[in-house]
Amino acid sequence: MNYREIHIGSMIQKLVKELGIESSRICNFFNIAESEIDLMYKSKTQDTETLLKWSKLLEYDFFRVYIQHLILYSPQNSKxxxxxxxxxxxxxxxxxxxxxxxxxxxxxxxxxxxxxxxxxxxxxxxxxxxxxxxxxxxxxx
Incomplete structure (x- = not known):
């Protein structure tokens, strides 16, 4: 079975670095401490509300990553x-x-x-x- 590992936290961190967004802006946006942002980067998953906020902040549809995964790796139709x-x-x-x-x-x-x-x-x-x-x-x- 083909399977592509999705580590959404590292993807978010990579985009934050590419966009050059400062930690202080992220902390203000989420209203949390920098240590909590670091935990998000290390987390393989994010709850949907948090992922939606990241999508808005970074102007990137992180949900599409999961949709692509479903398209590429979902099993063939069965009952x-x-x-x-x-x-x-x-x-x-x-x-x-x-x-x-x-x-x-x-x-x-x-x-x-x-x-x-x-x-x-x-x-x-x-x-x-x-x-x-x-x-x-x-x-x-």
Whole structure:
């Protein structure tokens, strides 16, 4: 099984450094001490409210990291899959349609390596046939 480890705290810390945001600004924004910020950087996970605040402060959608993970590494549909569950609930249902460069590269590598056929990619990841062929023309030639 392919699995990509997500350590959101280190990702946040990296972006803070890249953006050059001072610790005092972060402490004021969260209304906490610098030692608590350091603990967040060391934490593999963040609660959703905290992650939303980081997303706002750094103007970066950290939730998309998890969405990409679901797109790339979720199991194929089966009776217990999230796609089937969403049909039975009042919660909103979402298509897997967030095609970032990372997702496109991942998909094209599956085809290039022979791990999956184009048809398998289309069926598993619910990518429209025309979209896949546009990617192939744009990125592999």
């Amino acid at each position: 217990g899959s999230p796609d089937n569950i969403s049909k039975k609930t009042s919660l909103p249902s979402f298509r897997k349609n967030i095609y970032t460069k990372e997702v496109v590269d991942f998909i094209l590598e599956k085809i290039k390596s022979g791990e999956m056929t184009k048809i398998q990619v289309i069926e598993r990841y619910k990518i429209p046939k025309t979209t896949l062929y546009k990617w192939i023309l744009k990125y592999t030639e």
